[in-house]
Amino acid sequence: MIKEIIVVEGKDDTVAIKRAVEAETIETGGSAINDEIIKRIKLAQQRRGVIVLTDPDHAGERIRKIITARVPGCKHAFITQEEATSRGDIGVENASPETIRKALSNLRTDYEAAESDITWEDLINAGMIVHPQAAARRMEMGRQLGIGYCNGKQFYNRCRMFRISREEFAVAWKQLEKKEG
Incomplete structure (x- = not known):
């Protein structure tokens, strides 16, 4: 089981994560990330650590920036657009379990300043x-x-x-x- 909680955009992303690894997730509900979700992410970061794995598109990047600005010290996992695309749809939910495991094994940590x-x-x-x-x-x-x-x-x-x-x-x-x- 992965110790940290993985932040994803939605339910389909959670399903994809659980196909790949044993982990718990927080779903942002898309790019309209609100203060309640940020509070949950902050608590998760304090208690267990957080890994951000969002879609490799504009909305996913926006979510990643919001989380990075408001919850410093998060770990980040990335997948490419190619790895996350199926029938013209880009998203973590389209990534293979192997791709997700690879992304989670190559984490980066943000640092303030x-x-x-x-x-x-x-x-x-x-x-x-x-x-x-x-x-x-x-x-x-x-x-x-x-x-x-x-x-x-x-x-x-x-x-x-x-x-x-x-x-x-x-x-x-x-x-x-x-x-x-």
Whole structure:
């Protein structure tokens, strides 16, 4: 059984989690996350710890940001859009049990006022922003680093929030170059 409580968006996500692992969940009820749910997440974080696993889409990202801002120190699990898509629908409920287990084994923790030695210039030099293939590169790097896909500014913020080191970034970048080469 997973010690932490996993925060998901809805009932179908809970079903998918329970197919993959033995765990308890808190459902946000979608992107309209309210104060009562935040209070439950705060209590869960204090008592057992929290893992946030939301859909890899705009609404899921919005929920993740709200939780991160109001409940610091949560762990985060990410799945890619490709892993979460079935018949045009994106969601945790579409991910395979193996994908969910993999995401839960590659957790990242947010830190208030966290710092990373990754700079904006590093992202430009690596083609993560201001590059014709920037979105595809961020998607692959986000997968390798375990921080998910996001736009350039969010990618930079996640590198800082999850304290991605230059070494981690370099290893992922080399893997990306091999894949592209």
